[in-house]
Amino acid sequence: MAKHIIVVVREVWDTRDIIGDALGADGALRALPRRFEPEDLNSLEQALQIKDRDGCKVSVVSLAPAGDLDVLRECLYRGADEAVRVVAQGAVDSAATAALLAAAIRRLGEHDLVLLGVGVPDGENSLLAGELAGRLGHGQITYVDSITELSGDQVACRREIEMGSEFISAPLPAVLALGVYLLKDDPRTPRAAKAMLKLKLKKAPIAEWTATDLGVDPAPRVRVAALRALPQRQVETRDVDPGNEAALKAMLQDIR
Amino acid sequence: MITSENFYHDNPDLRFVMEQMIDWQTLFSLRGDVGRPDSPFDSVDEAKEANLDMLADPIGAISAQRIAPRAEEVDHLGCRLENGAVRFPDALQRNLDDLRDAQLTGLTVDPAYGGIGFTKTFYSAATELVSRADASLMNFFGLQGIADTLQMFASEEIKAEMLPPMASGELSGAMVLTEADAGSDLGSVRTRSTLEAEQDPEGAWTISGAKRFITNGCGDVLLVLARSEDPAKYGGGRGLSFFLVTKSERVQVRRIEEKLGIHGSPTCELYFDKAPARLIGRRGHGLTRYTAWLMAAARLGVAGQSVGISEAALREAEAYADEREQFGKPIRSMPAVASMLAEMRVATEASRALLYATSAYVDLQEAAEKFGMKEEEKRFARGADLLTPLVKYYTSEVCNRVASDAIQVHGGNGFMKDYPVERLFRDARITTIYEGTSQIQIDWAVIRLVRGDMAAILTPFGELDWAALGLAEEAAALSATRALLDEATAFVKEKGAQYRDLMARRLVDLALDHYLGWLLLHQASKWDYKRKVAARFMADALPRMRMLHEVVMSGRALELEQLDPKA
Numbered sequence: 100m101a102k103h104i105i106v107v108v109r110e111v112w113d114t115r116d117i118i119g120d121a122l123g124a125d126g127a128l129r130a131l132p133r134r135f136e137p138e139d140l141n142s143l144e145q146a147l148q149i150k151d152r153d154g155c156k157v158s159v160v161s162l163a164p165a166g167d168l169d170v171l172r173e174c175l176y177r178g179a180d181e182a183v184r185v186v187a188q189g190a191v192d193s194a195a196t197a198a199l200l201a202a203a204i205r206r207l208g209e210h211d212l213v214l215l216g217v218g219v220p221d222g223e224n225s226l227l228a229g230e231l232a233g234r235l236g237h238g239q240i241t242y243v244d245s246i247t248e249l250s251g252d253q254v255a256c257r258r259e260i261e262m263g264s265e266f267i268s269a270p271l272p273a274v275l276a277l278g279v280y281l282l283k284d285d286p287r288t289p290r291a292a293k294a295m296l297k298l299k300l301k302k303a304p305i306a307e308w309t310a311t312d313l314g315v316d317p318a319p320r321v322r323v324a325a326l327r328a329l330p331q332r333q334v335e336t337r338d339v340d341p342g343n344e345a346a347l348k349a350m351l352q353d354i355r
Numbered sequence: 356m357i358t359s360e361n362f363y364h365d366n367p368d369l370r371f372v373m374e375q376m377i378d379w380q381t382l383f384s385l386r387g388d389v390g391r392p393d394s395p396f397d398s399v400d401e402a403k404e405a406n407l408d409m410l411a412d413p414i415g416a417i418s419a420q421r422i423a424p425r426a427e428e429v430d431h432l433g434c435r436l437e438n439g440a441v442r443f444p445d446a447l448q449r450n451l452d453d454l455r456d457a458q459l460t461g462l463t464v465d466p467a468y469g470g471i472g473f474t475k476t477f478y479s480a481a482t483e484l485v486s487r488a489d490a491s492l493m494n495f496f497g498l499q500g501i502a503d504t505l506q507m508f509a510s511e512e513i514k515a516e517m518l519p520p521m522a523s524g525e526l527s528g529a530m531v532l533t534e535a536d537a538g539s540d541l542g543s544v545r546t547r548s549t550l551e552a553e554q555d556p557e558g559a560w561t562i563s564g565a566k567r568f569i570t571n572g573c574g575d576v577l578l579v580l581a582r583s584e585d586p587a588k589y590g591g592g593r594g595l596s597f598f599l600v601t602k603s604e605r606v607q608v609r610r611i612e613e614k615l616g617i618h619g620s621p622t623c624e625l626y627f628d629k630a631p632a633r634l635i636g637r638r639g640h641g642l643t644r645y646t647a648w649l650m651a652a653a654r655l656g657v658a659g660q661s662v663g664i665s666e667a668a669l670r671e672a673e674a675y676a677d678e679r680e681q682f683g684k685p686i687r688s689m690p691a692v693a694s695m696l697a698e699m700r701v702a703t704e705a706s707r708a709l710l711y712a713t714s715a716y717v718d719l720q721e722a723a724e725k726f727g728m729k730e731e732e733k734r735f736a737r738g739a740d741l742l743t744p745l746v747k748y749y750t751s752e753v754c755n756r757v758a759s760d761a762i763q764v765h766g767g768n769g770f771m772k773d774y775p776v777e778r779l780f781r782d783a784r785i786t787t788i789y790e791g792t793s794q795i796q797i798d799w800a801v802i803r804l805v806r807g808d809m810a811a812i813l814t815p816f817g818e819l820d821w822a823a824l825g826l827a828e829e830a831a832a833l834s835a836t837r838a839l840l841d842e843a844t845a846f847v848k849e850k851g852a853q854y855r856d857l858m859a860r861r862l863v864d865l866a867l868d869h870y871l872g873w874l875l876l877h878q879a880s881k882w883d884y885k886r887k888v889a890a891r892f893m894a895d896a897l898p899r900m901r902m903l904h905e906v907v908m909s910g911r912a913l914e915l916e917q918l919d920p921k922a
Binding site: 283284288290291292293294295296297298299301 | 395405408409412413416417420421424425446449453456457458459462471
């Protein structure tokens, strides 16, 4: 039977070109451009490659309204079969995020894999994959570099760890958190949108499920007391005599 | 090499032209694109937004992130002929796969046949973006004109069979025109010795003979120009017809050329051995109607390619000049370098303005033709017929100059393979030659100039209220040169064909300067930055027009005398 892969996708701040304070003069976070969370995009690509090769159904789910770009529609433009938007009012903390997404994933039906980026965006805590696995009762593999095999009731992955790679397999269904290190002209590089799909699916309706639909109470259990910017690091240049070992060691100590 | 995430987003000039200079309203309404039941768009704004969005993703994204980083490898390895089959370097194959995966292989093919059916304007922009990434890839990307030609002239049966796989990228095409002794002069395509089209009693055709310099001759769908008529009855171009030949063992690639540039484009010598062929359109119209149409499309394609090369070379030069320090400062701060860069930028932006002005005429003409609007078709066709050779000539000459100057800005480094500018320079070199040399374009254009086809193109600029746009002085200065152009044109006309051909290049340059002046002034009315560009252009163009006028008006045919010190 054809597999069903669900990919969790997120729209995140594009933090690549931040210069200066992250907080504006009013103490609020500065408005930054948004982008498709790159590891989620890598996850989608892995799912779509399995679809191209073996045929499978790829569903995508996202929490949050469509922002600067609609990540769900971007997924459809690349070949995803089904997209669902989970809509919740007000601030949603990590626990509620996981509860809502887990409920949505369950509602999407029988599935074999849940893929998502290893996840810096959720409060920088990378908890989502683990929380989803826990709530869904699936096994979890983190830091997945590539899916090497998906057959029968097993998934095998290569996992990047310190000093090398680890090959690991898990029974299906499983949650995989991807952290893909892309090489030059890597075949895993996420594809671009497809022109014809873009025209066809421009206005395709995307299902919206609310917390009530999903039977989840999204009330936050974490309260943000305050946001404070990290003080800017002062960098001063110093010349160190490369022949002087003591001075070099002192410099290393200072940097640390 | 400088890197970018997206070749559309990072290009303010292209975005400005697409967003503000193109009259999408007229274009879409005339084509009947919007509001039709099968149209994906409800409004012009929506269609425009979708067009621009598509230029960014997938085209701008793929060009920047995938195609451009592979250009060096494609150039370095080139294509090879092994056991009669052409082998592409892996990087080229990946480019072709990417274009196909992103569904960019049927941009102008009618949706009824599996294409997207977008405008030539859009296609020109796509061509520019892809060519900036890798000029040689344009020679595949640009072959979508083959499908266009079939769409225009082939039977319903051929269209239904060939267009869907061409639109999906499953099949690629080639235009098979040139022979060893028939280059610019296609009317001399031979009968017995080189190429023969015979008809058997059932009316089926076969083709025999050799063709040369065939871009992607290893492709699947070949449009072949061949002599079908008895030369005693119908000599020259009138005896040529257009045929569709599909790849088979009866078509052999005998060799591929070793070239100066565009190494990613296989240039084949083909041998047809009684290859089965199907007639396209009417007998005897092969050159005059179908080849002419295909060539016009190809010329616009080369113009897009040229603008892409100019853009790439300009950017490399600007980046290098900012980074490279000599005498303790970036070389860009030195007037000699700064002036070179300014000239390159003005020429590149002028090229682009001309490319899209021409593309619009071509779109409008095709739309008018499609909907049987005779009066409009005639008017737009005159514009397109004059502007197409002008844009091919101008943009290709400019990209050669810009690429050469980009090397100059790089100094010794530019001469080395470590920097991409030497590749751009080599790739640029073909643009003034193929699809008709610059001299052929000038020849073509000057006849139309002398016939008076320029006037209608200039009319819209005369109707603008330049004072209200704050450009009264500039417009007046440019208006004054109209008399120079008219006088020179009338003079050449009166002096006869030989003098016309002798002065053709100067008269065409004069017309180009005048027209480009208006295009840039028009841009300046919509974007303040362009006031500087227009001013910089006029600073050179105004005195140049006076000079060209003076030479043309001299009436002296000095250049026709042989310069031979031995005589």
